[in-house]
Amino acid sequence: MIETMLTDPSLVRRADADRVPEEGGTSVVNPSTGEVLARVPVIGADGVRAAVDAAEDALGPWSRRTAHERAEVLRRWNTLILENRDDLARTLTAEQGKPLREALGEITYAASFVAWYAEEALRTYGEVIPTYDRDRRMVVVREPVGVCAAITPWNFPSAMVTRKAAPALAAGCTVVAKPAPGTPLSALALAELALRAGLPSGALSVVTGDAETIGLALTSDPRVRKLSFTGSTAVGRILMRQASATLQRLSLELGGNAPFLVLDDADVDAAVLGCVESKFRNSGQTCVCANRIIVQRPVAERFQAGLVAAVERLRVGDGFEAGVDQGPLIDEAAARKVERHIGDAVAGGAVVLTGGRRHRLGGTFFEPTVITGVTSDMAVAREETFGPVAPILVVDDDEEAVRLANDTASGLAAYVYTRDVGRVWRTVERLDVGMVGVNTGLLSSAFAPFGGRKESGMGREGARAGIEEYLETKYVAFAGLDPVEGGQDGHAQTTGR
CATH class of the missing domain: 3.40.605.10 (Aldehyde Dehydrogenase; Chain A, domain 1)
Structure with a gap:
């Protein structure tokens, strides 16, 4: 008890x-x-x-x-x-x-x-x-x-x-x-x-x-x-x-369906760290966690390799055990939704790079998962997974990245990794969301306004x-505070003095 x-x-x-x-x-x-x-x-x-x-x-x-x-x-x-x-x-x-x-x-x-x-x-x-x-x-x-x-x-x-x-x-x-x-x-x-x-x-x-x-x-x-x-x-x-x-x-x-944009001039190591922080915190069960990882082609291979290595280091287990990074999903329905999203993606041609199934601990413990070859019509990209799955979508340029980022009914949060300040502003101003993390995977604070747009x-x-x-x-309108000659007729005073 x-x-x-x-x-x-x-x-x-x-x-x-x-x-x-x-x-x-x-x-x-x-x-x-x-x-x-x-x-x-x-x-x-x-x-x-x-x-x-x-x-x-x-x-x-x-x-x-x-x-x-x-x-x-x-x-x-x-x-x-x-x-x-x-x-x-x-x-x-x-x-x-x-x-x-x-x-x-x-x-x-x-x-x-x-x-x-x-x-x-x-x-x-x-x-x-x-x-x-x-x-x-x-x-x-x-x-x-x-x-x-x-x-x-x-x-x-x-x-x-x-x-x-x-x-x-x-x-x-x-x-x-x-x-x-x-x-x-x-x-x-x-x-x-x-x-x-x-x-x-x-x-x-x-x-x-x-x-x-x-x-x-x-x-x-x-x-x-x-x-x-x-x-x-x-x-x-x-x-x-x-x-x-x-x-x-x-x-x-x-709900959210946050895009995590890694542009081709990003600090890739920092982007990997930020993605892990955003995506796998609370076993991916956060409304602002990265739900779609949108990576530009020149850095996609390096980013994928770094993310897989970082995710494979995550330790799954009971939250009271020392060194545990990820606990269970909240219930069986949550675990089944994660399985459905992974199954739909694989059926559509996506490839599981690591994870992809229930953890050996059983119950609702789930392996931290990275998938590549994801397309925008897959359930893992269209819906909020609310689980430890990082789906990677590879794009060619900023226009495609922003278009995919906004291609959702949700508009809560987004993340952008780039070292170009001008590029930051151009991207941030076009993202149809209520909050944006620039070169960070964590943006919630009591000191900042939290909320979204659209659905x-x-x-x-x-x-x-x-x-x-x-x-x-x-x-509250107060009258009669400063009487003047001619009485207290507000209209008369307004027009006559």
């Missing part, structure tokens, strides 16, 4: 457990071992409404606190996350499977959002607009949206909670968070630490259970004024349709843009 993973097992409990009734339970399973780690409640529609009740009750008192007071709570939350970093990382590895080293990095990343938005809470500025009349003042204030819903994914079960909850809380909103069914323990632990930091009861609740039931309950409740979701484009479409009934504000961070969603998380998603703009 999860108690064996934590020195402080009380971290893993549901926030506001007395407010939200339990309606059965479901098991949380370690994807590496099949071990049952814990059981969590299955919350139905009535339980979700109770959580929204609690959030609505907490909204007034929380939003009326000064920005400095809210910031202080967030600072304490950040401190507690870092103080419990090892326990949180072990919980994350146990329920999600990623190597402990990566899990430790994710907890630090999660804390960085809390630290950043503790400071942004103090910068939710309004403005005074120059007046058209001595009698009037025009003021714009920023106010919290209200009760918010956050639906988070299984691939980053800690960082996605704080990336949504921290800006919402900093703005004065309250949050009902729904983690992925397979990875709820990280969210529960973070919510417990938020309570210990001084967040009032109900300001951050976690509801666990069936995704469809909870999603419908959150999108159909008119008191929930904002929904932030990270997940697949298919589910994003469903939530968008449901949220339209109440005109909820939406932030949708959806990769709408809105931004992180940076200043992240807190803007949780603020409403209110315009």
Whole structure:
């Protein structure tokens, strides 16, 4: 059970457990071992409404606190996350499977959002607009949206909670968070630490259970004024349709199909390193990981050889084992999708250079894989694989590289390797994506706006843009402030003086 993973097992409990009734339970399973780690409640529609009740009750008192007071709570939350970093990382590895080293990095990343938005809470500025009349003042204030819903994914079960909850809380909103069914323990632990930091009861609740039931309950409740979701484009479409009934504000961070461009003047060794970092982190289960490796012909052979050598050095195993670089895929369906993509590519003439099958460890462990001879009509290029497969497409020039890069309905991230600054700008400006990494395979940061275009969603998380998603703009017109001869008729004063 999860108690064996934590020195402080009380971290893993549901926030506001007395407010939200339990309606059965479901098991949380370690994807590496099949071990049952814990059981969590299955919350139905009535339980979700109770959580929204609690959030609505907490909204007034929380939003009326000064920005400095809210910031202080967030600072304490950040401190507690870092103080419990090892326990949180072990919980994350146990329920999600990623190597402990990566899990430790994710907890630090999660804390960085809390630290950043503790400071942004103090910068939710309004403005005074120059007046058209001595009698009037025009003021714009920023106010919290209200009760918010956050639906988070299984691939980053800690960082996605704080990336949504921290800006919402900093703005004065309250949050009902729904983690992925397979990875709820990280969210529960973070919510417990938020309570210990001084967040009032109900300001951050976690509801666990069936995704469809909870999603419908959150999108159909008119008191929930904002929904932030990270997940697949298919589910994003469903939530968008449901949220339209109440005109909820939406932030949708959806699927990706990121191109990784290696131009012929690139530092090939650096490109290989960046490709491994981007593609094989979290076993390829990230929305911004390189999904299509587009390499120009003059450097293709050298790049392929370097990538194969680097990938063959990756060690697959249980995330708690020392030296492991890649854990299991999250479940059987994920492993079957990877197999389908590889099979389709090979049937179409592609060649597996390394890997290509289940790992000898069994279960959902999969060999890190490199495929060459890939064409743009293959499933591995058309769809988001979400697994440890690097498909290489060889092109002749920049025009073809950019054309293939943009030949997708997704538009989340892209990567470009070249040493020519002018070439960088020409390429970056033509890529139809929300984020570009230039000579780096890692681009996510709490300090930068994260989000995409086209079917990769709408809105931004992180940076200043992240807190803007949780603020409403209110315009206030003051009259009668500077009476002058002839009365206070605004029209007369505007035209006569």
